[in-house]
Amino acid sequence: xxxFLKRFYLVLILLFxxxxxxxLIVESFNAGVSRAKxxxxxxxxYNDLFNSPAIINALYVTVSIAFxxxxxxxxxxTLAAIGIHAMKKRPQSIMMTLTNIxxxxxxxxxxxxxxxxxxxxxxxxxxxxxxxAHITFNIPYVILSVMPKLKQMNxxxxxxxxxxxxxxxxxxxxxxxxxxxPGVITGALLSFTLSLDDFTISYFTTSPLVQNLSTLIYxxxxxxxxxxxxxxxxxxFIALLILLLxxxxxxxxxxx
Amino acid sequence: xxxxxxxLLLVAVLALSAxxxxxxxxxxxxxxxxxxDEEVIALFEKETGIKVNYMRFTLNEDMMVQVRTSPTxxxxxxxxxxxxxxxxxxxxxxxxxxSKVPNAGNILEWLMSPDYDKEHKFSIPxxxxxxxxxxxxxxxxxxxxxxxxxxxxxxxGEVFMLDSPRDALGxxxxxxxxxxxxxxxxxxxxxxxxxxxxxNKGIVKAYQVDETKDKMVKGEAAxxxxxxxDAQYAIxxxxxxxxxVPKEGSNVWVDGMVIPKQAPNYDNALQFIDxxxxxxxxxxxxxxxxxxxxNAKAIELIGEEYTSNTNLNxxxxxxxxxxxxxxxxxxxxxxxxxxxxxxxxx
Amino acid sequence: MSxxxxxxxxxxxxxxxxxxxxxxxxxxxxxxxxxxxxxxxxPYGLWIVIFTIIPLFLIGYYAFTDKxxxxxxxxxxxxxxxxxxxxxxxxxxxxxxADLGITRGLVNVDTxxxxxxxxxxxxxxxxxxxxxxxxxMADRNFKLGSTLVILFIIxxxxxxxxxxxxxxxxxxxxxxxxxxxxxxGLPKMRLMYNSQAVLLGMVYNYLPFMVFPxxxxxxxxxxxxxxxxxxxGADEMVTFLRVTVPLSLPGVVSGITMVxxxxxxxxxxxxxxxxxxxxxxxDLIERTFLSADxxxxxxxxxxxxxxxxxxxxxxxxxxxxxGEGGSTI
Numbered sequence: 001x002x003x004f005l006k007r008f009y010l011v012l013i014l015l016f017x018x019x020x021x022x023x024l025i026v027e028s029f030n031a032g033v034s035r036a037k038x039x040x041x042x043x044x045x046y047n048d049l050f051n052s053p054a055i056i057n058a059l060y061v062t063v064s065i066a067f068x069x070x071x072x073x074x075x076x077x078t079l080a081a082i083g084i085h086a087m088k089k090r091p092q093s094i095m096m097t098l099t100n101i102x103x104x105x106x107x108x109x110x111x112x113x114x115x116x117x118x119x120x121x122x123x124x125x126x127x128x129x130x131x132x133a134h135i136t137f138n139i140p141y142v143i144l145s146v147m148p149k150l151k152q153m154n155x156x157x158x159x160x161x162x163x164x165x166x167x168x169x170x171x172x173x174x175x176x177x178x179x180x181x182p183g184v185i186t187g188a189l190l191s192f193t194l195s196l197d198d199f200t201i202s203y204f205t206t207s208p209l210v211q212n213l214s215t216l217i218y219x220x221x222x223x224x225x226x227x228x229x230x231x232x233x234x235x236x237f238i239a240l241l242i243l244l245l246x247x248x249x250x251x252x253x254x255x256x
Numbered sequence: 257x258x259x260x261x262x263x264l265l266l267v268a269v270l271a272l273s274a275x276x277x278x279x280x281x282x283x284x285x286x287x288x289x290x291x292x293d294e295e296v297i298a299l300f301e302k303e304t305g306i307k308v309n310y311m312r313f314t315l316n317e318d319m320m321v322q323v324r325t326s327p328t329x330x331x332x333x334x335x336x337x338x339x340x341x342x343x344x345x346x347x348x349x350x351x352x353x354x355s356k357v358p359n360a361g362n363i364l365e366w367l368m369s370p371d372y373d374k375e376h377k378f379s380i381p382x383x384x385x386x387x388x389x390x391x392x393x394x395x396x397x398x399x400x401x402x403x404x405x406x407x408x409x410x411x412x413g414e415v416f417m418l419d420s421p422r423d424a425l426g427x428x429x430x431x432x433x434x435x436x437x438x439x440x441x442x443x444x445x446x447x448x449x450x451x452x453x454x455x456n457k458g459i460v461k462a463y464q465v466d467e468t469k470d471k472m473v474k475g476e477a478a479x480x481x482x483x484x485x486d487a488q489y490a491i492x493x494x495x496x497x498x499x500x501v502p503k504e505g506s507n508v509w510v511d512g513m514v515i516p517k518q519a520p521n522y523d524n525a526l527q528f529i530d531x532x533x534x535x536x537x538x539x540x541x542x543x544x545x546x547x548x549x550x551n552a553k554a555i556e557l558i559g560e561e562y563t564s565n566t567n568l569n570x571x572x573x574x575x576x577x578x579x580x581x582x583x584x585x586x587x588x589x590x591x592x593x594x595x596x597x598x599x600x601x602x
Numbered sequence: 603m604s605x606x607x608x609x610x611x612x613x614x615x616x617x618x619x620x621x622x623x624x625x626x627x628x629x630x631x632x633x634x635x636x637x638x639x640x641x642x643x644x645p646y647g648l649w650i651v652i653f654t655i656i657p658l659f660l661i662g663y664y665a666f667t668d669k670x671x672x673x674x675x676x677x678x679x680x681x682x683x684x685x686x687x688x689x690x691x692x693x694x695x696x697x698x699x700a701d702l703g704i705t706r707g708l709v710n711v712d713t714x715x716x717x718x719x720x721x722x723x724x725x726x727x728x729x730x731x732x733x734x735x736x737x738x739m740a741d742r743n744f745k746l747g748s749t750l751v752i753l754f755i756i757x758x759x760x761x762x763x764x765x766x767x768x769x770x771x772x773x774x775x776x777x778x779x780x781x782x783x784x785x786x787g788l789p790k791m792r793l794m795y796n797s798q799a800v801l802l803g804m805v806y807n808y809l810p811f812m813v814f815p816x817x818x819x820x821x822x823x824x825x826x827x828x829x830x831x832x833x834x835g836a837d838e839m840v841t842f843l844r845v846t847v848p849l850s851l852p853g854v855v856s857g858i859t860m861v862x863x864x865x866x867x868x869x870x871x872x873x874x875x876x877x878x879x880x881x882x883x884x885d886l887i888e889r890t891f892l893s894a895d896x897x898x899x900x901x902x903x904x905x906x907x908x909x910x911x912x913x914x915x916x917x918x919x920x921x922x923x924x925g926e927g928g929s930t931i
Binding site (some may be wrong): 003007009010014015016018019020021023024027036076077079080082084085086087090091095098099101104105106107108109110112113114116117120122132133135136139143158168171181193194199200213214217218221229230233236237239241244 | 639640641643645649650652654656657658660690711731734738739743744750753754756759761762763765769771772806807809819859863864867868870884887888891897900901904907908912915
Binding site for chain 2 (some may be wrong): 704734
């Protein structure tokens with residue numbers, strides 16, 4: 001009985017999380033514009049989606065920024081984690097505190113502080129500044145994903161490699177990096193997801209010329225979201241789901 | 257693995273840079289949300305070969321922040337009357353070379369020397385309209401003709417207000433018999449108190465801007481403060497709705513086209529403005545967004561359908577009963593502070 | 603696609619900059635014969651200075667200056683008394699604020715208190731809902747636990763704005779829930795345009811952030827501990843209260859951090875689900891920056907927010923010195 005209650009509770013919570021998403025996806029197949037009335041099944045919003053340059057453009061901005069930001073943040077963050085790990089206690093704790101700042105700062109404060117920086121340096125806000133901002137908020141997550149792996153690693157294996165005649169670069173490539181790779185991948189995926197979903201920081205660091213999906217949705221939200229957006233999120237949702245399944249399968253294959 | 261990633265990165269960087277740069281045949285247009293027939297942009301690009309970078313805003317204030325902080329990002333901007341006045345005062349926009357805008361001659365007489373740009377030097381009207389009440393005839397007892405309905409307790413929880421300091425305070429000022437441009441703290445305080453009272457009594461359902469029209473179509477509220485074009489859009493979709501400019505008078509506004517001082521493509525901007533003034537194009541836009549047109553020839557083209565619609569084509573008497581907004585920069589802080597009190601009232 | 607008019611040189615410059623950084627690091631490593639691996643952190647150090655520390659100083663700069671750039675504390679006085687500037691202007695215009703019935707303005711302070719209260723409620727509800735969920739999922743006899751964790755993550759991939767707007771479809775007066783009610787012959791309910799709807803939206807968005815860390819800390823627990831407690835005669839309830847709960851505290855603390863921090867500065871949700879009837883601190887900062895165009899006051903508000911968050915973090919660190927907060931995802 002209590003087992004049943006426990007599962008029932010979990011089902012309820014999941015229902016709470018999924019109902020709006022189901023609603024969103026169902027609406028994307030509604031023939032009418034109105035959110036309230038079901039006017040029959042239709043794929044017109046999916047058709048509209050591919051004919052809307054604004055949305056396709058925003059999709060392009062979102063995905064390319066997420067990709068580039070994750071890429072740069074992963075490189076910088078991994079290097080930083082290795083460096084910080086090798087530091088003495090005091091500088092290490094300073095660096096970790098600094099790393100924690102952007103993570104604990106409210107999004108809106110980060111966003112505004114970066115906006116002020118870009119205005120102050122007369123850098124035109126747009127694609128480039130948005131990318132810089134995304135890299136900035138991604139790096140700490142990469143560091144925090146890689147750090148535990150470094151701590152688990154035997155600290156003598158790197159030195160052993162050097163003693164055996166490996167150059168530092170070689171030892172890094174062949175000993176350290178492979179060991180921390182799972183952490184690096186987690187960090188990269190995390191960065192990618194965070195970038196995809198970010199709204200606040202993008203909103204303040206871009207210009208109206210360069211919209212990502214979030215800022216586009218935000219400006220549309222004011223006049224009433226068209227179901228095209230739902231169609232797009234349904235597609236993205238399914239794409240990410242497939243990606244997750246693939247990653248999972250790869251992971252379980254690697255485990256075998 | 258790393259090599260592949262690096263190759264991918266290179267491809268991405270190359271692909272990105274291919275889109276970069278300030279191309280020559282470009283015009284950067286910064287207009288209100290939902291405020292042009294997309295077809296018009298395509299037509300312009302086809303006829304002139306100039307690429308349109310189209311951007312949108314929802315509030316004059318937001319737009320001005322953008323123009324101030326990125327002065328070279330825009331070639332044509334569509335501010336409202338008082339914002340034009342402000343932008344002239346701040347030296348943000350430059351005079352228009354009328355010799356390159358032959359179609360500007362089509363503009364209606366009464367808009368040729370508007371208060372906000374007396375010499376008609378900096379701006380050419382794009383659309384105009386009024387502020388009024390959109391109401392659901394199935395939900396009100398008698399036809400609405402006064403701002404008073406918005407403060408009437410029988411419509412508790414049934415009123416949508418505009419979420420903007422000037423528009424919301426403007427409504428209250430007009431109802432109290434003051435000017436929408438009042439700078440008198442006593443009058444402003446009275447208007448604020450009225451709005452707070454309205455909120456405390458639970459009459460207001462929500463403060464919003466562009467969401468209102470779709471919600472009214474769905475019957476979410478009985479009364480809403482809207483711009484005339486939004487009203488027309490909603491009435492087309494829901495015949496139970498009606499629009500009125502209250503008898504106390506209201507705000508009449510014009511959205512103009514201006515060119516920022518540091519616009520990178522001045523000539524293309526002029527070409528774009530001229531294109532929008534062309535009668536057939538102006539008619540297309542008017543029919544699409546359903547605001548009032550300042551273009552005499554376009555009105556002729558549309559004909560009866562336009563002239564007989566009092567929402568789009570109000571009588572001169574109604575217009576004379578309304579006021580333009582004026583730049584109120586010197587008391588903007590008062591408006592913002594008073595508005596903060598309304599928003600914070602519980 | 604050509605809408606992207608960002609300068610291509612910028613991308614190249616950045617790529618070059620990175621390449622330079624990396625070359626520099628590699629070179630210095632070679633020179634140092636690999637002794638100083640800490641050099642690897644230098645590019646990041648520089649990055650932090652440029653993109654975290656300098657921006658924070660800029661906020662500080664704006665917060666302590668006025669429009670002309672002169673030093674002032676007025677922005678903080680304005681926080682405490684939101685009518686402070688208005689008082690000054692009215693006096694200049696020859697009015698006596700008291701005659702107008704204008705006294706100290708509580709707008710900013712009230713909004714802060716309201717935001718803290720909402721964030722507190724949100725955290726409490728998330729904890730109440732999330733702890734049992736995490737507990738049931740971490741149950742050893744429950745095989746699906748790790749799958750369920752993924753099910754909790756998936757909704758977060760849907761754009762947060764859209765998820766919030768989807769709630770609007772459900773809660774509106776003519777929305778799905780009310781249609782259902784009328785269909786059943788029940789009266790309609792006012793579900794939206796109020797604080798409760800805002801709270802619902804917040805809980806919905808932040809609940810997973812409470813569940814993960816608690817699940818993690820419960821999952822890491824050595825089962826033998828509770829078994830030992832049982833063997834020593836403790837019943838299930840006592841074991842739960844005296845063993846499981848205390849051991850899961852670090853997870854609870856990081857869950858609280860991860861829910862409370864972002865929820866204080868929530869914005870957008872109050873506008874969509876609350877109908878703009880109430881403002882939270884995030885909305886206030888946004889409005890002050892954008893539509894009121896007052897960067898100095900906006901910066902002061904941001905600064906106050908930040909100090910508050912750092913203070914509460916320090917407090918939480920006292921409970922959770924290991925800093926589990928970061929290692930949750």
